[in-house]
Amino acid sequence: MQIDETLVKKAVQTIQMLSVDAVEKANSGHPGTPMALAHIAFEIWTRHLRYDPTAPHWPDRDRFVLSAGHASMLLYSLIHLAGFDLPLDELKHFRQLCSRTPGHPEVHITPGVEMTTGPLGQGISTAVGLAAGIKMMAARFNTKAPVATARVFGIASDGDIMEGISSEASSLAGHLGLDNLIFFYDDNNITIDGKASLSFSEDVGKRYEAYGWFVQHIDGHDHAQIREALDRAVAELSRPSLIVAKTIIARDAPNKANTSKAHGEPLGAKEIELTKKAIGWPLEPTFFVPDEVRALFAERAEEGKKAREAWNEIVRALEQGDPETGALYRRMTTRELPENLFEELCKAAPRKTGATRALAGTIEQRAAALVPSLVGGSADLNPSTKTYIEGAGAVQKGDFGGRNIHFGIREHAMGAFVNGLALAESFIPFGSTFLVFSDYMRPAIRMAALSRLHAIFIFTHDSIFLGEDGPTHQPIEHLWALRLIPNVDVVRPADGLECAAAWTHALTRNNGPTLMALSRQNLPDLPRPEGFDPKVMLRGAYVLSDSAVQPPTVILMATGSEVSLALEAKKLLEASGDRVRVVSVPCLEVFLRQDQAYRESVLPVGSLRVSIEAGVTTPWRAIVGEKGLTIGHDDFGSSAPDKDLAKHFGFVPEVVAEKVRSMKRS
Structure with a gap:
């Protein structure tokens, strides 16, 4: 021209x-x-x-x-x-x-x-x-x-x-x-x-x-x-x-x-x-x-306009001459998902004791097989975050056909890079590192939320229970620092089945970023009542174990690794006469978007509400109310094995049960 x-x-x-x-x-x-x-x-x-x-x-x-x-x-x-x-x-x-x-x-x-x-x-x-x-x-x-x-x-x-x-x-x-x-x-x-x-x-x-x-x-x-x-x-x-x-x-x-x-x-x-x-x-x-x-x-x-029309002809010729490749191209440019995604990921969920980083990693392999748009990597931490897509190769200079991206030790860049991949409008990208290093990525996560990008951020080592690395690596305020960003969904699953729900939510939510917080330490496979419908997990919070007599006098709300702790505390409280409901809260943001009737069915008025999460407690006050109880940790952690930390900081059933009893007595 x-x-x-x-x-x-x-x-x-x-x-x-x-x-x-x-x-x-x-x-x-x-x-x-x-x-x-x-x-x-x-x-x-x-x-x-x-x-x-x-x-x-x-x-x-x-x-x-x-x-x-x-x-x-x-x-x-x-x-x-x-x-x-x-x-x-x-x-x-x-x-x-x-x-x-x-x-x-x-x-x-x-x-x-x-x-x-x-x-x-x-x-x-x-x-x-x-x-x-x-x-x-x-x-x-x-x-x-x-x-x-x-x-x-x-x-x-x-x-x-x-x-x-x-x-x-x-x-x-x-x-x-x-x-x-x-x-x-x-x-x-x-x-x-x-x-x-x-x-x-x-x-x-x-x-x-x-x-x-x-x-x-x-x-x-x-x-x-x-x-x-x-x-x-x-x-x-x-x-x-x-x-x-x-x-x-x-x-x-x-x-x-x-x-x-x-x-x-x-x-x-x-x-x-x-x-x-x-x-x-x-x-x-x-x-x-x-x-x-x-x-x-x-x-x-x-x-x-003429260039676009010529491109349209190229795509039509591809679809006619090579229907399989043409269909894959359409699947990727629309970021198509299978209708039975949740069911397939639930089937892939290991029903055994394990760290949620490992359980989610197993599910990710099935997700990658079902969703060709899924790509991502880690900031030099794949052995720890368990996010490498097996058999998919690495993105390298001169060879961009892989699905695994090695970001190196560049968390700031990884956050922005993931956002760019989302803007390319063909991929559902993820980046992964330890939760404490989300501090380096927070500006990019905020930009993803503001831009309504379909981006996934996977954070492992999600609490003080990562153990011996100590307080420099142990996140305390990070879950809430991320939850407080508008249009961000933070999912902290408690076992393999909740990891399947987490991946389903991350893949289907296309108007903002989804963050996963996953444990380093092993967690038990949670028992669920007969007739349990897994789809209820997609509502953000659900009744995991209820009181035999209604209404409950105490509701223990917990996330991630603290859900199994809540179940053990429930046994002790019920032995002393309390009627206890345990509510698992894998994603608070999703739960708060539910209709009032559902929210009240899970958290009925009149029961003592107790939050249990190994992190800062103040924001939970908005959920439990002024007469509720927040159990967490409002200081930095310490360098020690996870079980020693649990005893030292009171994340054991006996201490939790006694805090509830003391609250009821006060």
């Missing part, structure tokens, strides 16, 4: 001024970075990026990731001009309540936005997983038909590059040789505090060369240099690309160019007037889009 240079200039100015006008109208935002990056973004969107605004989720579209999410008006201006369903009125309501132009891009709100970005470093790091997902689909199908050929283009800021998560993810990207990943680094030497050189002096290009990236250096305002660099990056077939682009923030603003003031506040009416006069742009109307610029982007959109 050849474009007259005069029209190029006009289109770039349109992008710049739409961004400036929107920030000014909102009296909030970041105008300088969109002004600086409009040249680069224009070249990406009009010469390389394949998209069809009439089909925003076309599987083989290229992706554009604005990791510098504070420059969101740059992206919204492009999306509007490209013809996506983002009317000009939405730009005029930038950062306003219920608009589709929030302060930072959000994937579930704005058509054309491929990824929720905002916390710096998350965008470029998540893009690594997205690019890997595309390569993994290519390895599975492109020998039969070129159905997965997309590239990931993006722009990162100084802040993105400074954040530690991007270092982990970029190292992994270079190791894997993700040649479909092309990022510009906006090297403008400006941060909120002033010059970036106040705190940042490393040679970013050399660092990325050490990671194994193809690095180029350009003037980010010189269109010839931008085009040449993009062409070379697209042609590079063995490495990801970083194009270090020197730019001037708020370029063309007479008084605020190259200043930190242009980073996070509107230019102001006077400066906007001076800027528009300097570039020959009409002062009125605001939000002005020349017809010839609209026509340019419409022509590009039409090219994208």
Whole structure:
């Protein structure tokens, strides 16, 4: 697509001024970075990026990731001009309540936005997983038909590059040789505090060369240099690309160019007037889009539509010529699940004593056989987390056909990578490590929840009972720290059958992340009443063992390894005359979403409610009530075998029963 240079200039100015006008109208935002990056973004969107605004989720579209999410008006201006369903009125309501132009891009709100970005470093790091997902689909199908050929283009800021998560993810990207990943680094030497050189002096290009990236250096305002660099990056077939682009923030603003003031506040009416006069742009109307610029982007959109139609023909030919492969492709792009998934996983559940990490690992093998979209790995802990998919091979440079991903000791990057795989829209991904290291992953988990991603995070060694490694590895507050993130489901199963329910929930829940908390120590297979319906486990909490006489006077609610403890305490309490119900709570979030009638049938009013969980107790107060009892642990653990810890910290039936009796006496 050849474009007259005069029209190029006009289109770039349109992008710049739409961004400036929107920030000014909102009296909030970041105008300088969109002004600086409009040249680069224009070249990406009009010469390389394949998209069809009439089909925003076309599987083989290229992706554009604005990791510098504070420059969101740059992206919204492009999306509007490209013809996506983002009317000009939405730009005029930038950062306003219920608009589709929030302060930072959000994937579930704005058509054309491929990824929720905002916390710096998350965008470029998540893009690594997205690019890997595309390569993994290519390895599975492109020998039969070129159905997965997309590239990931993006722009990162100084802040993105400074954040530690991007270092982990970029190292992994270079190791894997993700040649479909092309990022510009906006090297403008400006941060909120002033010059970036106040705190940042490393040679970013050399660092990325050490990671194994193809690095180029350009003037980010010189269109010839931008085009040449993009062409070379697209042609590079063995490495990801970083194009270090020197730019001037708020370029063309007479008084605020190259200043930190242009980073996070509107230019102001006077400066906007001076800027528009300097570039020959009409002062009125605001939000002005020349017809010839609209026509340019419409022509590009039409090219994208034709590319999608050609891809549709390729898929149809694959389905007709190789129905088995075509069906598998459809299964993966829809992330199809078998209707009898729960029943099959229950059959696979070991009904024996075992650590839930091992029991869940056995079930995972059956899940992987039933769900080809299931992929994942660990942060160098597969022998401990038991998450390796047997016989499925590893994802490696030059061979992306495996299902196991070795993240190395990079928990931050693993969280973002899993999110990227979910955004690739063909995989149900998981990452695994110890629960205590969820601290490293919490920002990515929060982004998964905010983005409503179908992602799974598996955390083992879920309590002080992991034992000898001691308090540095023993999670105390972590279950509740994760439960408190909106739209996160935390499942802590108590035996093999509950592990089957946990995997079923994780695979079927597609509007947010599911987390599993699994034990290192062995747990008994729980006895269940005659006629027990396993489906009740999917309701988040259920009556595991009831009082022979109703109503119960005491309800012991427990999760994971403490459920068997509750059953033993029930025997002691009943021996002294109490009527005791034991409720297993594998997933509190699911239970709280049930209808009131079910919740009250499990936790009837009038009974003493007791929570038992080897972790912080305060949040349980909302469940047990002011007159209830919380049994847990509100301090750090200690280094010792698990049975010694149980006695020392009071997680034994006799102590639990006595605490209940004392509560009733008080």
